[in-house]
Amino acid sequence: MGKSITPKQIKANNRQLIYDYIYENGKVSQQDISYALRLSRPTVASNLVALEADGLIYKNGMQDTELIGRKAVGYSIVADYRVAIGVEVRSRKLKMIAVDLYGKPVDFEEKGLPFEMSDEYCRRVSEEIRDFISRHDFRDEQVLGIGFAMQALISTDGTSIVYGAILNNTGFKVECFGRYLPYPCTFIHDPEGAALTEIWHSQRITNALYISLSQHLGGALIADGMIRGGKHGHNATFEHIQVRYGAEAKKCYCGRYGCLETVCSMSALLGDDQPEDFFEAVRSGEAGAVEKWNDYLGILSRMVNNLHLVLDVDVILGGHLAQFLTEQDVRFMYSVIREATPFDEEEDFILLSRMPRHNITVGAALTYIQAFLADIETRDTPSRLS
Numbered sequence: 001m002g003k004s005i006t007p008k009q010i011k012a013n014n015r016q017l018i019y020d021y022i023y024e025n026g027k028v029s030q031q032d033i034s035y036a037l038r039l040s041r042p043t044v045a046s047n048l049v050a051l052e053a054d055g056l057i058y059k060n061g062m063q064d065t066e067l068i069g070r071k072a073v074g075y076s077i078v079a080d081y082r083v084a085i086g087v088e089v090r091s092r093k094l095k096m097i098a099v100d101l102y103g104k105p106v107d108f109e110e111k112g113l114p115f116e117m118s119d120e121y122c123r124r125v126s127e128e129i130r131d132f133i134s135r136h137d138f139r140d141e142q143v144l145g146i147g148f149a150m151q152a153l154i155s156t157d158g159t160s161i162v163y164g165a166i167l168n169n170t171g172f173k174v175e176c177f178g179r180y181l182p183y184p185c186t187f188i189h190d191p192e193g194a195a196l197t198e199i200w201h202s203q204r205i206t207n208a209l210y211i212s213l214s215q216h217l218g219g220a221l222i223a224d225g226m227i228r229g230g231k232h233g234h235n236a237t238f239e240h241i242q243v244r245y246g247a248e249a250k251k252c253y254c255g256r257y258g259c260l261e262t263v264c265s266m267s268a269l270l271g272d273d274q275p276e277d278f279f280e281a282v283r284s285g286e287a288g289a290v291e292k293w294n295d296y297l298g299i300l301s302r303m304v305n306n307l308h309l310v311l312d313v314d315v316i317l318g319g320h321l322a323q324f325l326t327e328q329d330v331r332f333m334y335s336v337i338r339e340a341t342p343f344d345e346e347e348d349f350i351l352l353s354r355m356p357r358h359n360i361t362v363g364a365a366l367t368y369i370q371a372f373l374a375d376i377e378t379r380d381t382p383s384r385l386s
Helices: 005-023 030-038 042-051 119-135 190-201 266-270 274-284 287-311 320-324 328-340 359-374
Strands: 057-064 071-077 083-091 093-099 105-112 141-148 161-163 185-189 208-213 217-223 314-318 351-352
Touching: 005 030, 005 042, 005 071, 030 071, 042 105, 071 185, 083 190, 083 274, 083 359, 093 119, 093 351, 093 359, 141 190, 141 359, 185 190, 185 274, 185 359, 190 208, 190 217, 190 314, 208 287, 208 320, 266 274, 266 287, 266 320, 274 287, 274 320, 287 314, 287 328, 328 351
Parallel strands: 083 141, 141 185, 208 314, 314 351
Antiparallel strands: 057 071, 083 093, 093 105, 208 217
């Protein structure tokens, strides 16, 4: 026989349901909540009082009701009741962003700070983060945590780097930052952070492969609306599939030759050139640039086709390069794919990123926002329900 639900659990569940309803609908009245959730008006009223007293919601003006001549108090959540910080660690710089409970960026900063695997580096990064938090007047208890997006494969518990060939930081521990910061800290693989942002901003995404077309190639697998890890922690690392052999195979940062990284990354396309200059030449019809771009799109199309043949899910093109892609480019890709695949494919599975800028940093922060929204009964927010 199953255990019965206690009155305390019912109250906590009602509180969560009411908070979630306000969160999802933006601004609602007591009557809206009672009707939608089938809760009594006294139950809704007592929860609203408690949530407002805890600082989680606020009275947001008046709104129309079905009752003639009367307006009801509207309630909304306090979006910055809690914030999370995303930090993207790059070889020569540091990106920091703060997001509120809706995942909306509050502010963004970038600092020139070359990476090194040392305690001094961790101390300096932590000082930059503390200064960033202080400049925006966030209280320590307001900050849910710090997510560090790394160009590396991360342990399943987010505490260490298990493979970091790009920055040569294999074995790096998040506790190196944690000893200088009074907040929870975790690592996240940078393409997974970007993919998490895509999921957050699009309800359409349930099963997909996210491809990050940035300086380096990377990806993340999305299944049932969640980032999926693999048995050994290196699923979706298609960038190391070997596609070139012999004299034409270029060396990858992993030490091997002919990886997809060497032909499909943004650095493979542009080298040290700026993408803005290159795409200005492409869109103005400069022959050399157009030919180079079409060659790249052809290689990218065949990579997408091969991955799609295996997974048969939507493919999201993201990363820094995504902001330069056009619908004409996507149509070109479909034309290449039609010639390469034996199937009569629908032109419905290549999606362009909804948020190509700051998506990695935002995603690193969203890990903490998700956890908070899943359970608002946090240790420093006791329920005042009687």
